[in-house]
Amino acid sequence: MIRSLFALALAGLFGLTAAAAEQKFALDGDNTGVKFTGTKKGGKHDGGFKKLTGAATVADGDLSTLKIEATIDTDSLYSDNDKLTAHLKNPDFFGVKDNPTATFKSTKVEKSDKGYKITGDLTLLGKTKPVSFPATVEMKEHKLIVNSEFKINRSDWGMTFGKGMVDDAVTIKLSITAK
Amino acid sequence: MPTPPTWMILEMLRDIILPVAGGAALIYALFLMAGRWAAALGAAAAFVAAFLWANFQLAIDEEHPHVLWEQTSRLIAWKPNERYAWHFLPRAALVLLLVGLGSRWTGLLVSCVLPERAWWVKNLLVWVPRWVAILVAGSWVVPAPWAEAHSWIKPALGAVMLFSWIALDGLARSEWSASAAFALSAMFVASGVVILYAGSDLYMKIALVNGLAFFAIGVVSYIAKADCSGAIPAGIAFLPSLIVNVRYQLAPNGVPFVCFWLLALSPLVLLLFAIPRIARQNRWLLLAARAVLVMIPLALAVGLATHYEKLPPFGDEEEAVSK
Numbered sequence: 001m002i003r004s005l006f007a008l009a010l011a012g013l014f015g016l017t018a019a020a021a022e023q024k025f026a027l028d029g030d031n032t033g034v035k036f037t038g039t040k041k042g043g044k045h046d047g048g049f050k051k052l053t054g055a056a057t058v059a060d061g062d063l064s065t066l067k068i069e070a071t072i073d074t075d076s077l078y079s080d081n082d083k084l085t086a087h088l089k090n091p092d093f094f095g096v097k098d099n100p101t102a103t104f105k106s107t108k109v110e111k112s113d114k115g116y117k118i119t120g121d122l123t124l125l126g127k128t129k130p131v132s133f134p135a136t137v138e139m140k141e142h143k144l145i146v147n148s149e150f151k152i153n154r155s156d157w158g159m160t161f162g163k164g165m166v167d168d169a170v171t172i173k174l175s176i177t178a179k
Numbered sequence: 180m181p182t183p184p185t186w187m188i189l190e191m192l193r194d195i196i197l198p199v200a201g202g203a204a205l206i207y208a209l210f211l212m213a214g215r216w217a218a219a220l221g222a223a224a225a226f227v228a229a230f231l232w233a234n235f236q237l238a239i240d241e242e243h244p245h246v247l248w249e250q251t252s253r254l255i256a257w258k259p260n261e262r263y264a265w266h267f268l269p270r271a272a273l274v275l276l277l278v279g280l281g282s283r284w285t286g287l288l289v290s291c292v293l294p295e296r297a298w299w300v301k302n303l304l305v306w307v308p309r310w311v312a313i314l315v316a317g318s319w320v321v322p323a324p325w326a327e328a329h330s331w332i333k334p335a336l337g338a339v340m341l342f343s344w345i346a347l348d349g350l351a352r353s354e355w356s357a358s359a360a361f362a363l364s365a366m367f368v369a370s371g372v373v374i375l376y377a378g379s380d381l382y383m384k385i386a387l388v389n390g391l392a393f394f395a396i397g398v399v400s401y402i403a404k405a406d407c408s409g410a411i412p413a414g415i416a417f418l419p420s421l422i423v424n425v426r427y428q429l430a431p432n433g434v435p436f437v438c439f440w441l442l443a444l445s446p447l448v449l450l451l452f453a454i455p456r457i458a459r460q461n462r463w464l465l466l467a468a469r470a471v472l473v474m475i476p477l478a479l480a481v482g483l484a485t486h487y488e489k490l491p492p493f494g495d496e497e498e499a500v501s502k
Binding site for chain 1: 190236250263265378379380382431432489
């Protein structure tokens with residue numbers, strides 16, 4: 001009986017230690033940038049999302065344990081052209097009325113030659129597809145800093161409008177600087 | 180007013196205008212070669228063929244070497260996604276087309292058997308299934324949040340579809356059959372213009388596909404003096420439903436609300452000509468009056484949209500903005 005209680009207490013202590021070692025960073029539109037660049041015949045447009053909520057966690061300072069979960073408010077979409085912003089919110093592209101959020105949830109973070117490789121599930125237009133992208137991840141002065149630039153194929157999520165006129169590949173720029 | 184660049188016009192010609200207008204005219208003409216009995220069926224088949232042709236694309240590349248359903252639709256997914264009411268537009272149109280043809284043939288058969296004084300039985304057999312089909316198909320195309328928030332939308336849409344069908348069906352079965360198709364064509368083209376000003380290329384193209392299909396059907400019907408009533412239900416399904424979805428989906432824009440009402444209700448002006456006293460007037464006078472009355476709400480809608488909203492920039496002009 002005494003041994004069981006001791007084991008339980010020990011387990012609880014280790015659990016507390018583990019919980020204490022996990023750092024959690026709240027993500028929002030101020031400390032996290034999700035920007036995109038779309039290209040078409042002879043031109044390009046930049047845009048992004050102003051609002052998102054989520055969290056990133058790192059256990060024991062080990063950056064390969066990084067976990068990211070974020071929910072983007074698609075109606076907060078902006079671009080370099082007001083008319084284009086309205087067009088992107090329409091069903092031609094994001095259909096924000098039917099798809100008010102887009103989500104990302106990391107499933108694996110691996111160390112690579114040039115930094116880290118983050119793998120996760122991206123849900124866009126109600127469709128979830130896995131994505132992997134290279135990223136630089138670092139902790140500086142109690143801040144989590146993540147930067148990445150990668151491409152996704154919009155038609156993988158069923159965003160097929162304007163095929164041939166608007167390129168399928170869209171560049172995503174992710175930047176997190178969270179305390 | 181910004182003008183679209185040449186490549187955009189050529190792509191519209193290749194992807195929308197030629198397949199839709201050419202496809203509809205070809206299929207309708209082929210059916211008419213079988214005889215006048217096939218006119219209504221041919222008109223319906225022409226519309227279906229035109230839509231299939233315009234909506235099909237084969238988007239395979241290095242990353243997507245295999246043909247998937249989602250890679251083969253240009254405007255509306257072949258398999259509707261439950262999240263999007265507007266994905267059900269083609270399905271609703273197909274149901275109304277089939278019920279329209281089925282009820283028409285039932286009515287013809289029954290009128291051969293029943294005495295003339297029992298005309299109301301035939302009318303019941305024709306219009307009750309159509310009314311039921313409208314209630315069912317109309318419920319698919321109303322966005323769920325709107326249906327929950329506004330209980331009047333589904334019945335109102337159903338009423339507009341039913342009365343539009345009554346108004347256009349009578350005209351399409353008359354000697355001026357082609358004018359019903361031309362009227363629908365004008366309504367869809369005007370809708371396309373207003374939708375473009377409201378900010379959606381996609382919905383504008385859906386309206387344009389309808390407009391061109393009905394234009395081609397109208398031309399063949401006029402030349403062959405053939406009945407094109409079989410295609411009318413597709414327009415009845417698409418026009419008010421598309422407008423409802425445009426209003427629901429599009430980001431705030433300067434196009435006045437009244438423009439969408441004018442477009443969705445425009446077929447109802449033709450109900451005037453179902454009044455016996457008016458229907459007995461000189462036929463040329465009726466033709467002119469119909470044309471004017473149809474054009475008034477359309478011209479008003481387009482005029483208001485162009486007055487209160489700017490056309491989105493095309494090609495080079497848009498790039499200039501981004502730079």
